[in-house]
Amino acid sequence: MEPVDASGASGPSSPSIRIAEQDKAVLQPSTTATAAAVVTDDNVLMENELAKYDGDLEHGRKQTFRGAVLLWLGFQSCGVIYGDIGTSPLYVFSSTFTSQPSWDDLVGALSIIVWSLTLIVSLKYVCIVLLADDDGQGGTFALYSLLSRYARISTPGPPSAMASQKTLQLQRYRTGDMKPASRHIRSFIEGSPACQHLLKLVGVLGVSMVMADGVLTPAQSVLGAIQGIKVVRPDLGTPVIVGVTCAILVVLFLLQPFGTARLGTAFAPIVVIWLLFNMASGIYNLVVYDHSVLKAFSPHYAFLYLARNGTDGWRSLGGLLLAFTGVEALFADLAAFGRRAIQLSWLCLAFPCLLLAYTGQAAYISQDATGTAFVSVLEMAYRI
Numbered sequence: 001m002e003p004v005d006a007s008g009a010s011g012p013s014s015p016s017i018r019i020a021e022q023d024k025a026v027l028q029p030s031t032t033a034t035a036a037a038v039v040t041d042d043n044v045l046m047e048n049e050l051a052k053y054d055g056d057l058e059h060g061r062k063q064t065f066r067g068a069v070l071l072w073l074g075f076q077s078c079g080v081i082y083g084d085i086g087t088s089p090l091y092v093f094s095s096t097f098t099s100q101p102s103w104d105d106l107v108g109a110l111s112i113i114v115w116s117l118t119l120i121v122s123l124k125y126v127c128i129v130l131l132a133d134d135d136g137q138g139g140t141f142a143l144y145s146l147l148s149r150y151a152r153i154s155t156p157g158p159p160s161a162m163a164s165q166k167t168l169q170l171q172r173y174r175t176g177d178m179k180p181a182s183r184h185i186r187s188f189i190e191g192s193p194a195c196q197h198l199l200k201l202v203g204v205l206g207v208s209m210v211m212a213d214g215v216l217t218p219a220q221s222v223l224g225a226i227q228g229i230k231v232v233r234p235d236l237g238t239p240v241i242v243g244v245t246c247a248i249l250v251v252l253f254l255l256q257p258f259g260t261a262r263l264g265t266a267f268a269p270i271v272v273i274w275l276l277f278n279m280a281s282g283i284y285n286l287v288v289y290d291h292s293v294l295k296a297f298s299p300h301y302a303f304l305y306l307a308r309n310g311t312d313g314w315r316s317l318g319g320l321l322l323a324f325t326g327v328e329a330l331f332a333d334l335a336a337f338g339r340r341a342i343q344l345s346w347l348c349l350a351f352p353c354l355l356l357a358y359t360g361q362a363a364y365i366s367q368d369a370t371g372t373a374f375v376s377v378l379e380m381a382y383r384i
Helices: 015-057 067-085 092-096 103-127 140-150 159-163 180-190 193-231 238-254 260-288 291-297 300-315 317-324 328-332 339-366 378-383
Strands: none
Touching (some): 067 193, 067 260, 067 328, 092 317, 092 339, 103 291, 103 300, 103 317, 103 339, 180 193, 193 328, 260 339, 291 339, 300 317
């Protein structure tokens, strides 16, 4: 007689016992399989999230604007980007020369300005630098983030923060399309802590310089504009000029919290009118005074200027570089307007207006009998 357990089932050969044992045998590996499946699902979700952002980096989800929207963004960008470089004609020649320049020196300086705007702004920034965006973002930190996509240069956060997933990690972008030379450079950067710290230092220094430029150049531009009023009001004293300049700067900085879109829309008409006024003034001066300054479009006048003046010529570059101060705004404001809108506004409006403004100023200065027009270029505008 076979033994019977408490549940009333028969011995080991009982069907209920065999089913229970089979279930128990299957249950243990199924639990392990479930845990593995959960981990696998988490990995899949993480890979999907990374793939989604990788798609952004591959320009798969970037916004592209056309037609009226593109024109509107280009118009808005004028009010935000060109407030600095667009007002440089106020003080470039007065910062370069200390006395009435000769025709050769004037055309040589103009040639440096023309080719600086062409090579540094139009070619370097508009055609090359604007392509180096990090998922549509521009600026120094965006370049550092973009470099982190292709080289492991970021330092991991604390283990506790990483475990709680509270820190944002810059991970190298999975790519195998780099050329051998680029791979060697990447290996050097990843294996050199000194190089990684240097990149961080350069990034912080670049941002600091942009911030300093954003504080100093508005003061220079506004002060130069207010000083131009002395052409029609010679009795205007220095305290009044400084006070009005400070008041305008305070108002401008108080308007910043309104945001890029509102400020761009509000200031774009002012900047566009200003640029068109400079273009009209330049065309008038070229026609009426001295159109021969157009020879400055030949770059050899720039080399002759530097060779003829020696050390003084190289020192004068400190004033000539003011012609393209503020160019970093084209890249820093890339995310606000987009590459195509900035390229459109620069190449179709700001660039030709500035070229005609500087050439027109040179035409007027070359025929100025008083020898004072180079000090206050606004004087020529008032005389027109």
